[in-house]
Amino acid sequence: MVKKEVSTTEMIREKLPVILKDKFKDGATFDLLWDELYKDKSLKKVMINKNGEKRLGLLQGLSNRIKANKEENLMLRRL
Secondary structure, three states: OOOOOOOHHHHHHHHHHHHHHHHOOOOOOHHHHHHHHHOOHHHHOOOEOOOOOEOHHHHHHHHHHHHOOOOOOOOOOOO
16 A cells, blocks of 8 residues: 655644644734744645745635635635
């Protein structure tokens, strides 16, 4: 059996609803979400590049998918 590798975006996609439900019921800013996702041990390893810089495109890409209604059960609004 071949094990399918999960993309970083998919990892974030799986964690995001849980974080929003548990910690940010009224919503959160991009920076608050990033910081909370970064606390996760498995995500922490992949959310920073080799130079120690934040891979902001990961969360931004998911944000764009949500805005385009390509993600179920997630929505964005202005705070």
